[in-house]
Amino acid sequence: MVKIDAKIPEGPLAQKWxxxxxxxKLVNPSNKRKLDIIVVGTGLAGASAxxxxxxxxxxxxxxxxxxSPRRAHxxxxxxxxxxAKNYPNDGDSVHRLFYDTVKGGDYRAREANVFRxxxxxxxxxxxxxxxxxxxxxxxxxxxxxxxxxxxxxSRTFYAKGQTGQQLLLGAYQALMRQVELKTVTLYTRNExxxxxxxxxxxxxxxxxxxxxxxxxxxxxxxxxxxxxxYGNTFFLSTNAIGSNGxxxxxxxxxGALFANPSFAQIHPTCIPVHGEFQSKLTLMSESLRxxxxxxxxxxxxxxxxxxxxxxxxxQIAEDDRDYYLERRYPAFGxxxxxxxxxxxxxxxxxxxxxxxxxxxxxxxxFKEAIExxxxxxIRARYGNLFQMYEKIVDDNPYDTPMMIYPAIHYTMGGIWVxxxxxxxxxxxxxxxxxxxxxxxxNRLGASALMQGLADGYFVLPYTVQxxxxxxxxxxxxxxxxxxFVEAEKESQERLNKLLLIKxxxxxxxxxxxxxxxxxxxVGMARNKEGLEIALExxxxxxxxxxxxxxxxxxxxxxxxxxxxxxxxxxxxEIGELMALDALMREESCGGxxxxxxxxxxxxxxxxxxxxxxxxxxxxxGEGQEPVMHKEDLKYEEIQLVQRNYK
Amino acid sequence: xxxxxxxxxxxxxxxxxxxxxxxxxxxxxxxxxDSSFLEMMDILNEQLINEGKEPVAFDHDCREGICGMxxxxxxxxxxxxxxxxxxxxxxxxxFKDGETITIEPWRSAGFPVIKDLIVDxxxxxxxxxxxxxxxxxxxxxxxxxxxxIPKDHAxxxxxxxxxxxxxxxVAACKNGSAMLFVSAKVSQLALLPQGKVxxxxxxKAMVARMxxxxxxxxxxxxxxxxxxxxxxxxxxxxxxxREYLKAKxxx
Numbered sequence: 001m002v003k004i005d006a007k008i009p010e011g012p013l014a015q016k017w018x019x020x021x022x023x024x025k026l027v028n029p030s031n032k033r034k035l036d037i038i039v040v041g042t043g044l045a046g047a048s049a050x051x052x053x054x055x056x057x058x059x060x061x062x063x064x065x066x067x068s069p070r071r072a073h074x075x076x077x078x079x080x081x082x083x084a085k086n087y088p089n090d091g092d093s094v095h096r097l098f099y100d101t102v103k104g105g106d107y108r109a110r111e112a113n114v115f116r117x118x119x120x121x122x123x124x125x126x127x128x129x130x131x132x133x134x135x136x137x138x139x140x141x142x143x144x145x146x147x148x149x150x151x152x153x154s155r156t157f158y159a160k161g162q163t164g165q166q167l168l169l170g171a172y173q174a175l176m177r178q179v180e181l182k183t184v185t186l187y188t189r190n191e192x193x194x195x196x197x198x199x200x201x202x203x204x205x206x207x208x209x210x211x212x213x214x215x216x217x218x219x220x221x222x223x224x225x226x227x228x229x230y231g232n233t234f235f236l237s238t239n240a241i242g243s244n245g246x247x248x249x250x251x252x253x254x255g256a257l258f259a260n261p262s263f264a265q266i267h268p269t270c271i272p273v274h275g276e277f278q279s280k281l282t283l284m285s286e287s288l289r290x291x292x293x294x295x296x297x298x299x300x301x302x303x304x305x306x307x308x309x310x311x312x313x314x315q316i317a318e319d320d321r322d323y324y325l326e327r328r329y330p331a332f333g334x335x336x337x338x339x340x341x342x343x344x345x346x347x348x349x350x351x352x353x354x355x356x357x358x359x360x361x362x363x364x365x366f367k368e369a370i371e372x373x374x375x376x377x378i379r380a381r382y383g384n385l386f387q388m389y390e391k392i393v394d395d396n397p398y399d400t401p402m403m404i405y406p407a408i409h410y411t412m413g414g415i416w417v418x419x420x421x422x423x424x425x426x427x428x429x430x431x432x433x434x435x436x437x438x439x440x441x442n443r444l445g446a447s448a449l450m451q452g453l454a455d456g457y458f459v460l461p462y463t464v465q466x467x468x469x470x471x472x473x474x475x476x477x478x479x480x481x482x483x484f485v486e487a488e489k490e491s492q493e494r495l496n497k498l499l500l501i502k503x504x505x506x507x508x509x510x511x512x513x514x515x516x517x518x519x520x521x522v523g524m525a526r527n528k529e530g531l532e533i534a535l536e537x538x539x540x541x542x543x544x545x546x547x548x549x550x551x552x553x554x555x556x557x558x559x560x561x562x563x564x565x566x567x568x569x570x571x572x573e574i575g576e577l578m579a580l581d582a583l584m585r586e587e588s589c590g591g592x593x594x595x596x597x598x599x600x601x602x603x604x605x606x607x608x609x610x611x612x613x614x615x616x617x618x619x620x621g622e623g624q625e626p627v628m629h630k631e632d633l634k635y636e637e638i639q640l641v642q643r644n645y646k
Numbered sequence: 647x648x649x650x651x652x653x654x655x656x657x658x659x660x661x662x663x664x665x666x667x668x669x670x671x672x673x674x675x676x677x678x679x680d681s682s683f684l685e686m687m688d689i690l691n692e693q694l695i696n697e698g699k700e701p702v703a704f705d706h707d708c709r710e711g712i713c714g715m716x717x718x719x720x721x722x723x724x725x726x727x728x729x730x731x732x733x734x735x736x737x738x739x740x741f742k743d744g745e746t747i748t749i750e751p752w753r754s755a756g757f758p759v760i761k762d763l764i765v766d767x768x769x770x771x772x773x774x775x776x777x778x779x780x781x782x783x784x785x786x787x788x789x790x791x792x793x794x795i796p797k798d799h800a801x802x803x804x805x806x807x808x809x810x811x812x813x814x815x816v817a818a819c820k821n822g823s824a825m826l827f828v829s830a831k832v833s834q835l836a837l838l839p840q841g842k843v844x845x846x847x848x849x850k851a852m853v854a855r856m857x858x859x860x861x862x863x864x865x866x867x868x869x870x871x872x873x874x875x876x877x878x879x880x881x882x883x884x885x886x887x888r889e890y891l892k893a894k895x896x897x
Contacts, residue, residue, distance in 0.1 A: 052784040071713040130787035132780045132841045134804040141794025173779035180775040240707040280709045506695045
């Protein structure tokens with residue numbers, strides 16, 4: 001029987017992390033060298049954790065599926081990173097960042113974790129500046145800030161539209177310094193395919209060398225998963241093509257709980273879908289909403305004329321434009337949180353006011369900002385984003401408004417972790433987007449970078465050390481113990497099975513089918529009937545996959561189709577969990593919108609009396625229904641109210 | 647307005663680092679001009695899989711021009727016939743109906759082929775390992791606003807830091823030199839007070855590592871700057887040379 005214990009330290013909220021650090025156990029330097037830590041994933045959370053462990057003197061092994069740690073998908077984050085520095089003197093504080101994050105998450109996050117996140121946010125900025133991250137600066141030489149959705153202060157630090165890139169390169173460089181110093185061993189083009197448990201504790205992984213196709217056994221006294229989110233379950237998302245949920249699913253199958261799987265974020269500002277051959281959706285940074293105004297035509301006939309190509313957006317008079325976010329949410333306007341902005345766009349398009357040739361697009365217009373600030377200022381702020389848009393769509397956003405539509409972007413759900421970021425499997429930790437912890441039912445912009453680096457630089461170095469302090473007498477295992485042999489066999493059998501199906505459909509073809517089901521029934525608006533249909537249809541996809549997928553080639557050497565098939569097998573199961581969780585949660589909150597539960601004005605309606613909990617799913621074996629456990633969310637500092645951005 | 651193309655592809659196929667490579671010719675029809683180059687490659691692979699053939703292996707990931715994974719040499723140019731973009735941002739509207747498109751991997755001594763169009767760029771990681779960082783550990787650093795940095799220095803540093811490590815500069819260079827890559831990192835850090843402390847050691851160590859790994863010398867042809875998808879300027883190479891000379895004179 002799984003016991004859910006978040007292990008939240010005693011004391012008032014603001015003292016908990018200080019208390020934890022004051023009482024945690026330590027490992028002395030000579031023992032650190034004898035302890036191995038495996039880190040899987042080299043995005044912000046993984047790279048920062050691995051580098052920090054190496055600096056501390058632990059023996060670290062770090063794994064990435066890409067050819068270099070620098071390519072992890074954190075690199076693509078554009079807009080910025082939040083911190084409670086209050087440099088602009090606009091009333092920000094640790095408490096306010098904490099409050100905004102809990103409120104933005106629609107009161108479904110754990111208070112103690114979010115407070116710690118806000119508390120360490122300032123240290124992240126200090127750390128990155130010391131590493132040489134070239135954040136944007138004012139003429140006086142001090143750091144510049146901008147505002148982001150869900151906040152009324154400017155607390156977002158940025159490096160052009162490439163903040164994720166610069167933060168990741170900072171962490172990557174710190175990591176490579178440790179690789180040079182030989183505290184960290186780097187494994188590139190190497191993918192986790194299984195997790196090894198010995199006596200109930202995580203003791204290593206089985207990985208697949210993606211170049212040779214060979215499986216490898218790796219021992220670790222502790223294992224940290226920092227493998228990102230599972231947004232690619234939808235096939236089309238803003239995630240990188242290789243981003244996957246397999247490590248999380250392996251953890252789940254080995255006894256870790258999967259928390260809030262249905263909480264997925266739909267980002268309002270993405271370039272709309274244009275065709276069936278499309279491979280991914282491109283995000284346009286939320287920072288654009290600082291200066292861009294979102295609108296659709298007020299008159300249906302104008303929208304129809306635009307869709308037919310007879311009218312251009314620039315020909316629509318000011319009075320005939322519906323700036324619907326400013327109309328519905330005067331206090332926050334274009335800067336409402338992502339879930340609210342996404343649903344508002346869907347509402348307008350469903351009502352027949354959408355633009356673009358599909359009618360599934362709205363305008364993001366910079367005309368007024370250009371008139372107010374000049375084209376040069378806009379170019380300095382968003383030049384690379386405008387260029388990116390123009391290369392894809394072949395339209396110049398300085399002259400004509402951008403077209404945008406929501407797309408799957410981030411998954412708030414993930415592996416359940418306690419305050420120490422440890423899963424229910426001892427020794428198995430989970431950080432960054434891969435865990436569920438800090439964003440509740442909706443993540444605010446510029447908070448993913450903050451959480452990834454908070455986990456890696458400032459939380460795991462304490463909590464993993466605390467865990468390992470009890471493990472100093474455990475000798476290294478060689479990798480030929482029965483648990484390792486058995487786990488490798490299990491993985492090899494699965495790969496062989498995939499190769500033997502020799503069906504008729506490509507991996508992508510089946511993945512697209514899954515994606516359509518997810519988007520239609522488990523997407524922006526969900527209802528009981530649709531979710532039940534989704535569950536049926538996902539079962540069909542699963543059967544189709546395991547009987548009719550075509551994986552060419554062999555196990556030897558590089559086989560990209562085999563990698564993809566191995567990941568899709570897991571996406572199908574994650575899709576099932578998402579639908580199951582969405583069906584269970586009979587309320588609307590954040591990114592999870594159940595049509596049956598909305599206010600008269602069409603806003604998300606929570607049911608705190610019944611659903612103020614984290615749903616934690618326990619794997620019960622192949623073909624068995626998972627069992628749900630609840631972690632009740634207790635709020636001490638914050639009073640639960642309906643979110644109001646009006 | 648949708649337009650479709652019929653094209654012929656000549657694609658480099660190579661089973662492994664030590665195997666002999668060859669060009670294979672494929673025909674594709676009805677490719678939308680709105681599809682990206684890599685989506686066209688997806689369609690090719692889908693077609694090959696359905697014909698029972700092995701798909702073409704190529705590197706790609708973010709598909710939005712920032713991860714630096716994609717690395718195709720298209721019609722004789724790294725990242726193809728458009729400026730300031732990566733392969734994944736290239737769209738088929740840049741090609742003509744009936745055109746033959748030649749696709750090769752990066753070809754350089756520093757980047758051995760792994761399979762088909764995929765090359766091994768781990769030498770770039772090794773160059774960073776030699777000194778492409780500021781030697782600070784986690785924690786114990788000063789407040790972020792403790793050291794003011796002039797805006798133009800920060801902006802110039804950011805421009806150098808935009809490098810995505812794709813290797814197009816090396817692929818474009820007739821000498822196979824990695825000077826643009828190295829100089830971008832040296833410049834980014836040398837322009838900031840945080841990086842100045844180790845500037846001399848860094849320049850020497852990174853250049854020495856680059857030489858060890860078999861990259862060629864720079865003869866100022868400027869091809870790297872032309873093909874760089876992020877517009878990294880060769881003025882960074884001039885700065886690297888200054889930093890390097892300064893360091894050597896001090897020795």
